[in-house]
Amino acid sequence: MIQTAFCKSLEKPDDRPEPRRHGSQMRTAETAAHVLLVDDDVDLSRMLQLYLENEGFRVALDFNGKLAAAASGVYDAIILDIMLPTVTGIELLRRIRQDSTIPIIMLTAKGDQVDRVIGLELGADDYIAKPYYPPELVARLKAVLRRRNGAAAGADEEAEMALSELRVNAPARRVTWRGASVQLTTTEFNLLVALLQFGDRVATRDQLARNVLGRPWESYDRSIDVHANNLRQKLLNASEGGLEIETVRGVGYRAKARQ
Numbered sequence: 588m589i590q591t592a593f594c595k596s597l598e599k600p601d602d603r604p605e606p607r608r609h610g611s612q613m614r615t616a617e618t619a620a621h622v623l624l625v626d627d628d629v630d631l632s633r634m635l636q637l638y639l640e641n642e643g644f645r646v647a648l649d650f651n652g653k654l655a656a657a658a659s660g661v662y663d664a665i666i667l668d669i670m671l672p673t674v675t676g677i678e679l680l681r682r683i684r685q686d687s688t689i690p691i692i693m694l695t696a697k698g699d700q701v702d703r704v705i706g707l708e709l710g711a712d713d714y715i716a717k718p719y720y721p722p723e724l725v726a727r728l729k730a731v732l733r734r735r736n737g738a739a740a741g742a743d744e745e746a747e748m749a750l751s752e753l754r755v756n757a758p759a760r761r762v763t764w765r766g767a768s769v770q771l772t773t774t775e776f777n778l779l780v781a782l783l784q785f786g787d788r789v790a791t792r793d794q795l796a797r798n799v800l801g802r803p804w805e806s807y808d809r810s811i812d813v814h815a816n817n818l819r820q821k822l823l824n825a826s827e828g829g830l831e832i833e834t835v836r837g838v839g840y841r842a843k844a845r846q
Contacts, residue, residue: 620663620732621645625655625679626694627672638721644728652679660687664732666724667711668694669702677705684710690731690773692724700809707813712774713800714810730801735773748783751829751844753822755783769825774799775818778811782832782842791839815840 622644626632629650636646647662649655652674655665665683669676680691693706693714703714712731715724748755754763757780762769771779781798782790792811796804804811819832822842833841 619643619645620728621647621661622728623647623649623654623662623665625649625652625665625671625676626668627651627670628668635721635724639725639728642725652676655679655683662689663735664690664692664728666692666694666728669696669706677702677709680706680709680711684772688770688772690735692727692731694719704809704813707810708817710772710775710817712772731773733801734777734799748780750783750842751826753826753830755780764822764825764830767825769821771818771821774814775821778814778818779822779842782840785841787841787843789835789839789841795839811840 622639624632624635624639624646626635626648627650632648632650636648639646647654650672652671655667667676667680671679676693680693683689683691688710690712691710693703693711695703695706695714695716703716706714712734713727715727746756746758748757752765753769755761760776762771762776762779777799778795781795785794790798791804793804795811795815796802796808799814800810815832815834822830822832829845831843831845833843835841
């Protein structure tokens with residue numbers, strides 16, 4: 588079924604223009620990225636590799652997770668399937684997040700809310716359910732790469748922001764508390780920047796989803812809630828309880844310093 592959905596997305600109606608090829612395609616910062624695709628489905632992976640390369644990405648394939656374990660500093664983003672033959676995608680994600688904040692998109696089974704939430708809790712930046720259409724995956728991939736570069740969260744608007752003794756240098760993508768570094772994933776960083784830009788105002792889930800994830804918020808989508816909870820825990824630990832991400836029930840979130 589997955590391959591059928593994939594192949595249908597590549598069908599070209601007679602009135603649809605020919606796709607742009609490498610020689611004429613205008614490349615942007617996100618489409619020049621080096622992406623690692625981790626999926627044990629060899630045929631599907633090779634089809635997706637060709638599609639992504641036609642979109643301007645450089646793509647490496649990993650059918651068992653061996654490359655992903657040492658991906659930090661080598662690739663710009665990882666597309667990671669949850670179901671792998673020798674190690675689960677969840678376990679691989681946990682290992683990667685021990686020393687890397689590389690953007691990661693999880694491939695999950697349709698309707699599998701448990702794995703989806705676990706993946707987000709462990710630091711995945713986004714997810715897409717199988718079967719998926721390659722154009723949707725490309726859009727998610729470009730969005731997460733833009734967020735890494737600071738575009739989605741308006742990183743260029745303010746060079747440095749502060750809350751109590753927290754300092755956020757948006758262009759450098761650096762967060763410190765009393766001078767000590769606070770390690771955040773790409774999405775957590777952009778969520779923090781967005782919340783600080785709202786100041787004392789409450790940011791709604793829809794505003795945060797559009798700003799941070801690049802898409803409207805849906806009532807069934809817990810992505811913002813999970814990312815906010817991850818950010819809350821990291822800030823509480825780093826500040827020893829001095830900062831919190833306040834949940835405003837039924838509305839959204841606000842970053843604040845505790846008295």
